Amino acid sequence: MSDISTDKHTSNRQLTIDAETVEWRSVVNRTYEHNGRGDLSTEITAAIADAEGAEIASVMSPPLFEVIDIFALEELFSGHPCSNRSRACTGQVQFRYRGFRVTVSSDGRIDVAKPVGDSFPE
Template sequence: METVTPTQSVSSNSPVTTVVELVADREGTDPMELQPPLYDVIDPEALNALFAPTSRGQSRESGQVSFRYLGYDVTVRADGDVSISNDTER
């Protein structure tokens, strides 16, 4: 049976920082040691821009983006939740 273990975090960090920290924690490594780096998978500036406050300074009310990184399914939501899960035991 496959295992799905989600991790969620609501953080004041940028979405990119949160993703990297969560994956590094799961991998048991330093965020700077992740290979390939996140920018090889998704544009970090674009990811942060998607969830940055509006031009009027308001928080984004909705939206999410999902992608795979180092074997994890990553979902970033407008409310700041970042979830990662994998479908196999490591």
């Protein structure tokens, strides 16, 4: 199991994985709406496409749903769409997708960061 920790006080956050430190640099910032009108998976995929300088259609492998449960993520910050109630939680969820670190925050931000330098643990 990996030992993961983040430093929340710098713009270039560091992620420690099994005693190796990876420094991240933010390359794309987007916002999304919690009101259910937007599609969070599309927003994340668009942010990755922006980071890669590619068309959104080219960002399909692996499918995002194989990396993170997007429905659980939407419900975590937005609440169940049938209940008309919003979750009263704050925070963020981070995961890796296509070599990037994606951070989805409860305040409606999506941040895509890439590792600084050439070495990155698999």
